[in-house]
Amino acid sequence: MEIPGVVIARLPLYAQALEALAQKGEEVVSSQRLGEALGITPAQIRKDLSYFGRFGKQGRGYNVAGLLGSIRQILGLDRQWRMALVGVGRLGRAILSYEGFAPQGFHIVHAFDVDPEVVGRKFESLVVRHVRELEETLAQEPVDIGVVAVPPEAAQEVIDRLVRAGVRAILNYAPMTPRVPPGVQVRRIDPVVLLETMTYYLKGQEGVRFLQGRDPLFLR
Amino acid sequence: MEIPGVVIARLPLYAQALEALAQKGEEVVSSQRLGEALGITPAQIRKDLSYFGRFGKQGRGYNVAGLLGSIRQILGLDRQWRMALVGVGRLGRAILSYEGFAPQGFHIVHAFDVDPEVVGRKFESLVVRHVRELEETLAQEPVDIGVVAVPPEAAQEVIDRLVRAGVRAILNYAPMTPRVPPGVQVRRIDPVVLLETMTYYLKGQEGVRFLQGRDPLFLR
DNA sequence: GGGGATTTGTGCTATTTATAACATTTTTTG
DNA sequence: CAAAAAATGTTATAAATAGCACAAATCCCC
Structure with a gap:
């Protein structure tokens, strides 16, 4: 089975977030909470992980250290x-x-x-x-x-x-x-x-700072 | 009309390639050639550009300097x-x-x-x-x-x-x-x-170097 | 220890993204 | 100057990606 490249590209982000959670002493995390930390829907995370196996426990979530270890192994990070x-x-x-x-x-x-x-x-x-x-x-x-x-x-x-x-x-x-x-x-x-992909969105918003925080009526 | 983020993300690559072509003194480029330089299909490039207007000339292609200028303007790069x-x-x-x-x-x-x-x-x-x-x-x-x-x-x-x-x-x-x-x-x-998205693909290919260039029969 | 609350893994559906195909226009060639 | 070649812009089709929703499992509280 060929695993989509976008899925692989998200795994390091999961690993990074899990490392931060482990650092904070968290032992368990739900797809919900992991998704909030990363701006990704919980369904997306569960779907991604399901390509590689079953790592969670229903009603509970994922063991932080365990999932981190699994992802690191999937990515080949268990070596130098x-x-x-x-x-x-x-x-x-x-x-x-x-x-x-x-x-x-x-x-x-x-x-x-x-x-x-x-x-x-x-x-x-x-x-x-x-x-x-x-x-x-x-x-x-x-x-x-x-x-x-x-x-x-x-x-x-x-x-x-x-x-x-x-x-x-x-x-x-x-x-x-x-x-x-x-x-x-x-x-x-x-x-x-x-940077150039951001300026596209910034362009033409010069007025935003000026308007920001003003009485909404001012906008009309 | 809402333009897809992936399209915006490709524009700087088009600009970069066009700059290289301009440097080399090229005046005109086809979607075919631009695509070859970037590893993108010509159809993709034409479709992307069509979100913003008509920049090419049938039977000829795109004026390098002109298209570069247009893309820079679209991205908001005509200012500091x-x-x-x-x-x-x-x-x-x-x-x-x-x-x-x-x-x-x-x-x-x-x-x-x-x-x-x-x-x-x-x-x-x-x-x-x-x-x-x-x-x-x-x-x-x-x-x-x-x-x-x-x-x-x-x-x-x-x-x-x-x-x-x-x-x-x-x-x-x-x-x-x-x-x-x-x-x-x-x-x-x-x-x-x-790096971590690449190791996934490297992992488990240790034998490749060894096999490379050998008689294909060796693989069986 | 029973019932409500959580949360996973997954089949299904919707949305997004990419590709193919072609009519149309322009250029080039003989 | 006519025919062939080249290349765009766009419509239609296909493929890839994301999200929904729910059965099943587990947990937690009283």
Whole structure:
């Protein structure tokens, strides 16, 4: 059975919310309450989970730790994942120093760049190698995921090389859409694209602030 | 007529691809070619654009610069947008120094934090203010968008304050799902969540690398 | 320990989203 | 200049996604 991608995309959100609940010491949660925390209907959550099994107890709900464990296993988070970063400019260095990866089992084990100013230098105890050594390095010490933080003009070539080196998942910080063979996963991190989807809704609401909180009669 | 959110979400991708084409000196593009660049069917693109008008010419395609201009106008990118950053830790500083915002008309004009080590310091020619001055500052010099880069435990309160201060769009870098009143736009930037949607597909393919390129008979 | 209150998992229905197909227009070619 | 090729905009169709509603199970209270 092929599980819809939208369902998979929601699982990490469930996991994130469950972690917060566990932190707060909650032992049980209903689809109702989980849905309220995430802005998702309870039916949606139950349906999503039913693709993978039966995790709840009628009349009670879901055991927080238990469901979290199950979702983590479904997502493959019960192991560590190795990543290679390409592009160690400002953005790349910020990615290298991001503390959020390791606690979830994601580790950057290689860093590549072409800039002679950067190659050979050490960031976060990782020596930057020249991109020309990419294939060789990954043959010796493979990774599961490639993280791309190079200028958009260079991104396609970098991604091609990662894929040829056996990488089957790309986290793409470059503001472009790469072409990859089927079976290779790509996810985009592009704050500007997200901002642009919000401005559409902001546009033409300039008057709202002014009107806000006024006597409703003023509107007529 | 209410335009589907998925359609709005694709417009920035069209704009991005059109910018690349314009850069390359292309003057005209068909839905076919644009779709190939983005991994989207030509029918999808034509349908999306038809929500907003008729931009193409039968037998020819779309004028690259013209369509780009139209999409930018639809998205409200024909003006500048002011943003306030809350949280000037490692991540916040990386956001402050990100060069990708300004060229698209997005400008961080305020930065807030609570850490006395950071408040008062200058980053990218912006003096960090204490969060307690948030409401007052935004009353004096309003912004359109709030950018949140605080720890997840603090994010809900920060977002509440931004919303109360009149901000109607939030770019959320904190790994949590905030509750906001209707009409407030929220977009999430969470690399870990994206990584976790990929590991699902990677999981259980450990053998693929080994099998790749081998005699197909080996698979039986 | 019985009855009302909860809450799951799921079949069914509605809604949303994507694709296909085609008439129409424009361009290009011989 | 006529015919073939190319490409749009749109209507119709198909596929995917979400929500409803309810039987069944469990819990909790008196």
